[in-house]
Amino acid sequence: xxxxxxxxxxxxxxYGRVExxxxxSIRIREGEIVTVIGPNGAGxxxxxxxxxxxxxxxxxIRYQGQLSSGSTAVDKLVGKGLVLVPEKRELFGSMSVxxxxxxxxxxxxxxxxxxxxxxxxxxFAIFPRLxxxxxxxxxTLSGGERQMLAMGRALMAKPTLLxxxxxxxxxxxxxxxxxFRIVQQLKAMxxxxxxxxxxxxxxxxxxxxGYVLENGSVALENDARSLLDDPRVIExxxxxxxxxxxxx
Amino acid sequence: MRCDGTAAPRTPAGIGxxxxxxxxxxxxxxxxxxxxxxxxxALVLVFAVTRVIFIPQGExxxxxxxxxxxxxxxxxxPTMWLVVTLGIAVALVDSVAALREGAAARLPMIILKNAVLxxxxxxxxxxxxxxxxxYPLQIAVALLFVVPLGPQIYRLAFQPVAEATVLLLLIVxxxxxxxxxxxxxxxxxxxxxxxxxxxxxxxxxxxxxxQFQTLWIVGIAAVLIAGLALFFEHSIYGKALRATAIxxxxxxxxxxxxxxxxxxxxxxxxxxxxxxxxxxxxxTTIYYDTGFLIGLKGFVGAIVGGLASYPLAAAxxxxxxxxxxxxxxxxxAYKEVIVFTLIIPVLLWRSLxxxxxxxxxx
Ligand SMILES: Nc1ncnc2c1ncn2[C@@H]1O[C@H](COP(=O)(O)OP(=O)(O)OP(=O)(O)O)[C@@H](O)[C@H]1O
Ligand SMILES: [Mg+2]
Numbered sequence: 001x002x003x004x005x006x007x008x009x010x011x012x013x014x015y016g017r018v019e020x021x022x023x024x025s026i027r028i029r030e031g032e033i034v035t036v037i038g039p040n041g042a043g044x045x046x047x048x049x050x051x052x053x054x055x056x057x058x059x060x061i062r063y064q065g066q067l068s069s070g071s072t073a074v075d076k077l078v079g080k081g082l083v084l085v086p087e088k089r090e091l092f093g094s095m096s097v098x099x100x101x102x103x104x105x106x107x108x109x110x111x112x113x114x115x116x117x118x119x120x121x122x123x124f125a126i127f128p129r130l131x132x133x134x135x136x137x138x139x140t141l142s143g144g145e146r147q148m149l150a151m152g153r154a155l156m157a158k159p160t161l162l163x164x165x166x167x168x169x170x171x172x173x174x175x176x177x178x179x180f181r182i183v184q185q186l187k188a189m190x191x192x193x194x195x196x197x198x199x200x201x202x203x204x205x206x207x208x209x210g211y212v213l214e215n216g217s218v219a220l221e222n223d224a225r226s227l228l229d230d231p232r233v234i235e236x237x238x239x240x241x242x243x244x245x246x247x248x
Numbered sequence: 249m250r251c252d253g254t255a256a257p258r259t260p261a262g263i264g265x266x267x268x269x270x271x272x273x274x275x276x277x278x279x280x281x282x283x284x285x286x287x288x289x290a291l292v293l294v295f296a297v298t299r300v301i302f303i304p305q306g307e308x309x310x311x312x313x314x315x316x317x318x319x320x321x322x323x324x325x326p327t328m329w330l331v332v333t334l335g336i337a338v339a340l341v342d343s344v345a346a347l348r349e350g351a352a353a354r355l356p357m358i359i360l361k362n363a364v365l366x367x368x369x370x371x372x373x374x375x376x377x378x379x380x381x382x383y384p385l386q387i388a389v390a391l392l393f394v395v396p397l398g399p400q401i402y403r404l405a406f407q408p409v410a411e412a413t414v415l416l417l418l419i420v421x422x423x424x425x426x427x428x429x430x431x432x433x434x435x436x437x438x439x440x441x442x443x444x445x446x447x448x449x450x451x452x453x454x455x456x457x458x459q460f461q462t463l464w465i466v467g468i469a470a471v472l473i474a475g476l477a478l479f480f481e482h483s484i485y486g487k488a489l490r491a492t493a494i495x496x497x498x499x500x501x502x503x504x505x506x507x508x509x510x511x512x513x514x515x516x517x518x519x520x521x522x523x524x525x526x527x528x529x530x531x532t533t534i535y536y537d538t539g540f541l542i543g544l545k546g547f548v549g550a551i552v553g554g555l556a557s558y559p560l561a562a563a564x565x566x567x568x569x570x571x572x573x574x575x576x577x578x579x580x581a582y583k584e585v586i587v588f589t590l591i592i593p594v595l596l597w598r599s600l601x602x603x604x605x606x607x608x609x610x
Contacts, residue, residue, distance in 0.1 A: 054497075078502065088497075090495050092491045092495055092498055095487070106502045106504050
């Protein structure tokens with residue numbers, strides 16, 4: 001079995017006194033795509049924010065074997081190849097596409113790795129649309145282009161583990177398919193991926209392993225293939241008009 | 249009108265402004281406006297990146313000018329003791345933080361960079377013949393013991409509360425201002441300082457006399473502003489600062505740490521402030537508390553730019569300089585009132601024409 005790249009043990013995250021994540025334990029192995037699916041408000045974004053060090057958390061987070069316990073500075077984790085594409089994208093709206101991409105390589109630049117020109121060519125090869133728009137302001141891009149830029153910017157950091165928060169959110173089916181194709185392509189390039197998605201079917205189809213998060217806890221976990229065939233998952237997340245709850 | 253309000257060109261009452269007086273006023277206005285423009289850019293930068301309204305900006309002007317006065321008189325800048333003391337304090341605070349994180353391996357570097365380096369610099373400069381040093385080297389020595397105060401103050405006073413509200417940051421800022429003011433009195437005493445001009449003399453342009461120093465001021469201010477523009481447009485660190493100002497969360501996710509961004513722009517603000525002081529020290533006597541009013545006028549310029557737009561802030565600052573020189577000619581008793589009253593129509597105009605945008609919510 002491949003070595004673990006990220007592992008949490010009884011992770012709890014609270015907003016004030018309200019606990020949004022309760023005793024969540026997940027594992028991601030090198031080169032795997034792991035997906036976390038679940039209804040709105042389940043705590044998926046909260047989980048990713050805590051993993052990234054954006055939110056304080058209780059319980060253990062182990063990235064590349066090192067305990068980071070939710071208080072490690074974000075820039076340290078980015079420097080070690082843990083990169084998040086957030087749900088809100090957080091682009092630099094009044095800066096050009098090229099500058100947004102360049103800043104994706106900031107952490108590498110700080111460590112003395114000055115290969116961003118080459119990396120940018122690789123990103124442009126994956127997203128030719130970005131190359132066409134390199135001088136355009138990020139704030140004027142279309143929704144799909146914004147998502148491509150957010151992913152491209154994350155790739156500029158040459159991530160070891162890439163965390164994607166709903167990359168298909170609000171995109172046309174054609175672009176969604178394109179995004180999932182790219183996710184698989186990244187896996188082939190050796191990038192480990194933690195994929196948070198509402199589009200459960202597409203996510204489980206590309207993933208190796210999946211977790212179902214409900215009300216801040218893991219309700220179900222299994223190989224992605226098994227989850228696709230699991231009647232509880234089919235009823236709640238894959239069927240039409242599902243109830244979006246397994247525990248209930 | 250000079251920054252401290254002295255040496256106003258006076259004419260007998262009742263005589264209208266002829267062309268040469270207008271030229272003198274414009275010259276004064278633009279000279280001071282150039283300094284205010286520099287300061288307003290630094291204020292906009294610091295606010296955009298850290299949300300700190302940098303009241304102590306003026307103290308850096310005074311420290312720069314008075315340190316330069318000390319160096320040209322052959323003394324070491326007294327602020328060097330402050331740089332050394334704060335350096336040791338930063339080393340302590342950073343060491344404790346590193347130990348808490350379990351990163352003991354970083355201790356030697358932390359201590360070397362923050363505590364040992366200032367002491368070495370002090371020892372090195374001690375044996376220099378300061379008084380006979382070339383002018384640019386004297387400037388370098390004066391800056392060497394003022395500019396580090398910028399990042400040191402950020403680390404000690406602002407970084408621990410970096411996530412606080414703008415109001416709390418403002419309160420800290422006011423506190424730092426008073427501390428630096430008091431220390432300024434302690435270090436430099438109550439009497440003012442003046443330095444020799446970069447180049448003595450001047451020349452006649454039509455009916456008016458132009459000092460070389462005013463050319464230096466406007467020229468160097470323009471070069472510094474252009475340099476800052478290049479830094480923000482073309483270097484990755486400049487872009488990182490802009491990114492932090494545009495989207496704080498986005499910048500953090502790129503590994504641009506708020507601490508680094510904060511230290512970087514406080515360094516720039518300290519450099520701009522101290523250099524401004526060195527520029528005006530030959531044409532006006534600077535006291536330990538002169539900086540505050542100068543800084544405030546830069547602030548009026550920054551307000552014109554809504555604390556967000558660099559070109560508008562610079563234009564506002566030039567406007568402040570001109571308004572100041574004209575009002576000191578026509579109604580010198582009300583000079584400051586007129587300048588600061590400029591804020592009111594500007595704020596009214598801004599509140600009517602702009603709508604609240606919150607970049608962090610996108
Ligand atoms: N800043 C906050 N303060 C207080 N409560 C919050 C905050 N952010 C999220 N929550 C709450 O925490 C819970 C989990 O939110 P989270 O954004 O993690 O859900 P999610 O699974 O990502 O949902 P979605 O699929 O809609 O993006 C929700 O009940 C939400 O209202
Ligand atoms: Mg979410």
